[in-house]
Amino acid sequence: MEYFVTKFDESVPAGAKRAVVDDSIMIKGSPAAAGSKIFGNFISPVEAEAVRKLKAAGIVIAGRTLMNEFGTNGLFELKNSKYGLENSLERLEIVNSGAVAAVAENAADFALCNDYTGAVSLEAAEHGLYYIHPTYGTVSRYGLIPSVQSMDQIGVVCRSPSEGFQILEIISGHDPKDGAMIDPDCASGRQEMENVRLDGADIKIGIPSNIENGLWESATAVSLLGFAPGVETVDTELKHFEYCNPVMQILCCAELSNNISRYDGIKFGYRAEGYGDLRELYTKTRSAFGPHVKLAAMAGALVLSHDNYLKFYDKAMRVRRLIRDSLEFNKYDAIVVPTPGIARLCGIPAVTMPLMTIAAAPGREDILMAITGNK
């Protein structure tokens, strides 16, 4: 498949890694559009902090990759979710992740993208790849086109977890240009990834027994992956899981609709032709959004409107806390989760791999690396 939006023909020095970044991550002087026509001929005036760090580490940026408009794939149809399917909407203009395809087809060694729904993670796993979603606030979002700020976080599509964690080390770190980052001095900040090793350590992985779909595969995978030395599985329960999908949809639609209000055809990006007055300029310009984004814009307006705010948006934020607080990281170090979206809702790190997603406590990427990276 075609996966580049822009391909850079830079020579790759021997031993250098090649990265691609998705269309929402800015490279100074190059277009960036988050997969949307609304950006018109927009050229990035700044360099994303993550890109700056990659370049400083000698990594070659091979190109920018196709993505679904504002990353909405999977939002209205959460794969691998029993509860999502009831609600599923047929696929409307879904674009497969160019980031995943580029890594799968060896056009790059790894990719950076903002997978706030978890759909790219699942696509990566389908291709035998891994997706590392860091703790919320680990990687600077400066230069990332915002979709859903309370979940936006740059992650890594990679061929092996150990390679992915190496990249995470390069791109992570406090940046004053992003106002919602883990403070480097904070106790719940990210742990040094060298600290936990499987040998001799006892790592407990929770397996939720109340979730049926797909998890039996995960449980089998945990035992098959040769975790025996030092790994113990713990039966647990994932409470409030039935609310994950509506909470995700309500919050994502609310934040998306708020975010895309800036695309009005005035300050940057696309402007429609043939408008009479200012209002027509707005509405005709915004016709450039695709169906998913239009749906999110209207659903967002709905849940944020006066009559519905408490019933939906406020309630979703409360249930989000219920879901996050129901994770019992005092009983296990990591937990197999039925859909990567849970990690986004809770702001916790997760590795999605073929057959399963494992999430850990905030800042505990070290546990995930121990489980997946040191085999």
Place this chain on the structure above:
Amino acid sequence: MLEISQYEAMAMLDLQEGEREMLAERLNLLFEGFAKLESADVEGVEPLVSVIDRYNVLREDVAEKIITRDELLANAPEQYDGYFQVPGTLE
């Protein structure tokens, strides 16, 4: 059933015939799904606004030049004499 035109206007959209019906159907389905939250008991649970329970990050109140006027206007669809150009807004 929701009346879609209300939300269409709030979202500053101008849907085409056909598209409006398709999205109305989907918005209604989505809305039905949202209703599942009614059964959640959130008595005494505060909203989770941010997953980082942190204070605001502030910087010194010193002016910084992040982007020049010309760089900013370079992405504007229409500009005139160093300003964004819009259709007339006064009668």
